[in-house]
Amino acid sequence: MIHRLIRYFRRIKLPVRLITLMIIGVASWFVVVSCGTLDGKQLGAKVPADLVADYIYRIIWSERTIYGKHVVQRLKDENVVMASEHWQQEKSLPLPAQMFRMSSELASENSAFSYGAISPWSLNQNNSPNTEFEERAMQNILETGLPYKDYQVKDGKKYFSALYPDKAVSAACIDCHNQHPVHKQRYPQKVFKVGDVMGGILVNLPIEN
Ligand code: HEC
Structure with a gap:
């Protein structure tokens, strides 16, 4: 499965590959940051x-x-x-x-x-x-x-x-x-x-x- 994905990825032209990698990078950053914010909200949890x-x-x-x-x-x-x-x-x-x-x-x-x-x-x-x-x-x-x-x-x-x-x-x-x-x-x-x-x-x- 992974091998097939890599092979498919190699067939794509270099600029498209770079753009795809950038999109994946930005998306991962977004997920990490939003989880961080979620943690921040949790830190604000009230203690009686x-x-x-x-x-x-x-x-x-x-x-x-x-x-x-x-x-x-x-x-x-x-x-x-x-x-x-x-x-x-x-x-x-x-x-x-x-x-x-x-x-x-x-x-x-x-x-x-x-x-x-x-x-x-x-x-x-x-x-x-x-x-x-x-x-x-x-x-x-x-x-x-x-x-x-x-x-x-x-x-x-x-x-x-x-x-x-x-x-x-x-x-x-x-x-x-x-x-x-x-x-x-x-x-x-x-x-x-x-x-x-x-x-x-x-x-x-x-x-x-
Ligand atoms: C060697 C003397 C000494 C011992 C032993 C001592 N105290 Fe005191 N205690 C004082 C003094 C002097 C003060 C006032 C301190 C200040 O200036 O606030 C005080 C303050 C207090 C206060 C606040 C009210 C007050 O008297 O001004 C409480 C409650 C208290 N002590 C309870 C205890 C308990 C419980 C123990 C044992 C675990 C204990 N003390 C042991 C001398 C002592």
């Missing part, structure tokens, strides 16, 4: 906002866990360097919570996208729930221990927001918070126990109308 928030939360959670375990805890165990709240003055490592806040500030610079940790028993006052959504979501995760998601309008902009429970996974969490001078002064009644929801990780995704 709640799934995007879940993915972002997974990154936040894993980075925080790895920093706590493989940097802070390991260097402390090996007597290399400690983590402390006044890390700049004391030449120590930033606490996981501070590392987390600094990255979240950088990630949300010049952008409506933001994330952070909030709590009704916050050590840093900037981390207190302060929108209607944040208060409702916090109430909800404290009662259920499950993530809470909804749309909200903040400063005239629409967001899909999600709050994930931040639990006291180890004694280190509760020891540091319960004994912190700010905690003792502001929330003397609140004594965290291991397993308690200490606050939440908030993800705000700006969305188009």
Whole structure:
């Protein structure tokens, strides 16, 4: 079959052969390009906002866990360097919570996208729930221990927001918070126990109308 085609092709005059080859070339280019455009359209496929928030939360959670375990805890165990709240003055490592806040500030610079940790028993006052959504979501995760998601309008902009429970996974969490001078002064009644929801990780995704 192919041999017969080649033989037939050879019988055609050279200019016609060249033109045929050019037409085949242009047609193949067109097919490739239109497939490319099709791919481009597919890339624009929408991912549900709640799934995007879940993915972002997974990154936040894993980075925080790895920093706590493989940097802070390991260097402390090996007597290399400690983590402390006044890390700049004391030449120590930033606490996981501070590392987390600094990255979240950088990630949300010049952008409506933001994330952070909030709590009704916050050590840093900037981390207190302060929108209607944040208060409702916090109430909800404290009662259920499950993530809470909804749309909200903040400063005239629409967001899909999600709050994930931040639990006291180890004694280190509760020891540091319960004994912190700010905690003792502001929330003397609140004594965290291991397993308690200490606050939440908030993800705000700006969305188009
Ligand atoms: C060595 C002390 C220390 C340890 C350990 C620690 N934290 Fe914190 N945490 C802080 C400080 C200090 C802040 C405030 C950071 C800032 O400036 O935003 C904070 C902030 C937070 C916040 C945001 C609300 C707030 O208090 O400002 C949450 C929620 C939180 N921590 C939960 C946890 C959990 C859960 C753990 C354990 C996995 C943990 N923390 C371990 C010191 C600690």
